[in-house]
Amino acid sequence: MRALIIGCGNLLRGDDAAGPEVVRRLTARGLPDGVGCVDAATAGIDVALSMRSVPHVIVVDACRSGNTPGALMELSGAEVEQLPPPSGISVHALRWDHALAFARWRLADEYPAEVTVLLIEGERFEYGEPLSPAVEEGVERVCERILEDLFVVAAAATAHPTTTPLSEDGEAWPAPGWHAGPPVDAVPDAQPIPFMAGDAPGIIVRGKGGLRAFRSRCAHAGLSLDNASIDCGSNALVCRWHAYRFDADTGAGLTAPHRCLEGWPLRVVDGLIWVCPPVTEGSAEEADVSERPGPRA
Numbered sequence: 001m002r003a004l005i006i007g008c009g010n011l012l013r014g015d016d017a018a019g020p021e022v023v024r025r026l027t028a029r030g031l032p033d034g035v036g037c038v039d040a041a042t043a044g045i046d047v048a049l050s051m052r053s054v055p056h057v058i059v060v061d062a063c064r065s066g067n068t069p070g071a072l073m074e075l076s077g078a079e080v081e082q083l084p085p086p087s088g089i090s091v092h093a094l095r096w097d098h099a100l101a102f103a104r105w106r107l108a109d110e111y112p113a114e115v116t117v118l119l120i121e122g123e124r125f126e127y128g129e130p131l132s133p134a135v136e137e138g139v140e141r142v143c144e145r146i147l148e149d150l151f152v153v154a155a156a157a158t159a160h161p162t163t164t165p166l167s168e169d170g171e172a173w174p175a176p177g178w179h180a181g182p183p184v185d186a187v188p189d190a191q192p193i194p195f196m197a198g199d200a201p202g203i204i205v206r207g208k209g210g211l212r213a214f215r216s217r218c219a220h221a222g223l224s225l226d227n228a229s230i231d232c233g234s235n236a237l238v239c240r241w242h243a244y245r246f247d248a249d250t251g252a253g254l255t256a257p258h259r260c261l262e263g264w265p266l267r268v269v270d271g272l273i274w275v276c277p278p279v280t281e282g283s284a285e286e287a288d289v290s291e292r293p294g295p296r297a
């Protein structure tokens with residue numbers, strides 16, 4: 001398992017059910033391979049053990065911090081590292097900090113490498129109340145955020161770009177699914193070139209290993225990579241929004257190893273760059289590109 005989503009909270013106490021509700025909705029919608037969901041309200045203390053050696057754990061819970069009802073807060077890195085030792089744990093209403101503190105104590109070296117906590121500000125916590133409208137909206141936004149992040153990472157694991165020399169054998173071109181990008185000479189060393197591959201925004205990058213194509217969507221928060229830069233010394237593509245870094249040859253996450261860019265197959269034909277982005281569900285091209293043939297090297 002490469003990622004696990006845990007919903008904490010008490011199903012019976014109004015907005016405290018936000019975490020389990022996120023788990024219920026994600027399970028109903030379907031998750032990428034290798035991603036699991038656990039409802040801590042029913043798993044109890046066993047939820048800590050379910051985190052054993054999972055690279056990335058996302059914990060969702062409700063909170064009362066005085067913020068606007070439905071507001072989202074994200075904790076990660078040092079904020080989560082500094083949790084106190086476990087005490088006062090209730091197995092009937094396991095809170096996010098209790099679940100993580102117990103897991104850290106119980107799992108030691110097998111504790112997840114990355115933990116993200118998503119908190120939804122609650123409005124009412126009385127027994128028997130349904131979710132408030134503001135938290136309903138917050139739950140939905142958390143689901144979308146998690147799904148977007150996870151599917152970006154899943155796609156990155158499936159496509160790794162390759163550069164193939166021009167075919168000289170007269171094969172019909174362009175093959176189905178391939179889109180023309182910029183000329184090879186238009187791609188400098190230090191600046192990605194944005195372009196559209198049909199409806200999909202992409203960038204072409206010249207890394208130390210040659211030309212590469214990626215979807216123009218940062219694996220951190222899903223924002224455009226159109227104005228990213230390249231740190232030639234470290235061969236890193238640097239997102240301008242929050243400075244997450246990615247290997248310019250492979251798209252591998254350098255800031256957060258599980259957050260990788262979606263790489264697209266790339267070929268050079270007659271001095272022009274061609275790319276073949278993955279077909280999304282419902283695309284008109286879906287029936288034509290199952291084999292995705294390209295020119296032979």
Ligand code: FES
Nearest residue numbers: 218220239242244
């Ligand atoms: S969107 Fe945050 S670093 Fe790229």
